[in-house]
Amino acid sequence: MFKGMGGLGDMAKVMKQAQEMQAKMEEAQERLNTIEVEGQAGGGLVTARATAKGELTGLTISDELFKPEEREVVEDLILAAIKDAQGRASDRAQEEMAKVTEGLPIPPGMKLPF
Numbered sequence: 001m002f003k004g005m006g007g008l009g010d011m012a013k014v015m016k017q018a019q020e021m022q023a024k025m026e027e028a029q030e031r032l033n034t035i036e037v038e039g040q041a042g043g044g045l046v047t048a049r050a051t052a053k054g055e056l057t058g059l060t061i062s063d064e065l066f067k068p069e070e071r072e073v074v075e076d077l078i079l080a081a082i083k084d085a086q087g088r089a090s091d092r093a094q095e096e097m098a099k100v101t102e103g104l105p106i107p108p109g110m111k112l113p114f
Contacts, residue, residue: 024100029053032093039084041077048081052092056082 035052045065049058059081065074 021100025097028096028100032096035092035096037085037088037092039081039086039088041080041084042073046074046077046081048078048085050082050085050089052089052096054086054089054093056085 032052033055036049036057037052039048039050040046042062042065045062047060048056049060050056059078061074061078065077
């Protein structure tokens with residue numbers, strides 16, 4: 001197609017790959033909204049649910065924890081469960097993005113901005 005134009009053919013190929021990657025990235029970003037992960041604390045007494053983008057979608061607290069003298073423990077467990085869910089969401093998001101960029105000449109360990 002660009003025969004005789006030197007490196008322009010390669011540039012066109014790179015641009016096409018970039019456009020394809022952008023479309024795949026957008027699809028992956030949308031999938032992250034539908035993937036749900038759970039984080040737990042206290043052996044399952046508190047469970048937090050979040051999207052793979054890290055948006056908290058739910059929280060479940062076992063009835064065993066509803067004692068006035070345990071309030072501080074419950075609050076700490078809630079925070080731990082949320083942090084666990086957010087950590088898992090971040091890991092899952094990286095996995096999804098790795099699927100999109102597989103085969104592209106991106107340095108190992110490079111985190112994509114989002």
